[in-house]
Amino acid sequence: MAASCPECGAALPEGGACIDHFHALLLLEYEVLADPSVASGGRGEVAHFHAVSSYVLQHPEGMNYTAEAVVGLRRSLADHLAGRITLAEQRSRVRRAADGATRVTRRAGDEVTRWHVASWPMTVTDVLSGGVEGYCARVARWAESILRTLDEAGA
Ligand SMILES: [Zn+2]
Incomplete structure (x- = not known):
């Protein structure tokens, strides 16, 4: 039997x-973006945001994110999917956080996010x-399914 990822x-x-x-x-995304109908109108950027956020949210430990960064990402993704913020607003939010003293990646001793999601x-x-x-x-469906x-897990 093939081994499975401990996080996802x-x-x-x-x-x-x-x-x-x-x-x-x-790499797949790179191929997708070669389609001009996807690359235009910002659809590709939105897909990239959905894909990366989804992967990070399913791998907070492996991707080495701080608990605060994970919480922020989850909120941004939820706000974006609900149409409450645009991608540009999401970016300026991230920039504001990064301008301060907030670190995105963990250091030794930082709290590790573990979701306790069964599957x-x-x-x-x-x-x-x-x-x-x-x-x-x-990728939009993936992002929605994660949130x-x-x-549902009360995480
Ligand atoms: Zn995984």
Whole structure:
């Protein structure tokens, strides 16, 4: 049986780690962005935000985020999906936080976020297996499923 990721539960690539899936995701996104209809109108940027936020939220430990940064990301993603903030507003929010003393990555002794989610309805491998077709909609669904799962888990 193939080993699975301790954080998201996805099957790991032969001899690899879940972060290899993340790199494959970024390569797939590069392909998706080659389509001018996606690249124009900011759809690609939104998809990138959904994809990276989703992966980070499912891997707060592996991606080495501080608990505060994870909370902020979750709130930004929820606000963006609900249409409360634009991507530009999300970026200026991140910039403001980064301008201060706030660190995004953990140092020794910092609290590690662990969600205690039994299983995620969607993982990075579900997004990868769909390929280029429908990528933007799929990463949005992935992001929504994560927020819903965290809410249901009371995390
Ligand atoms: Zn994983």
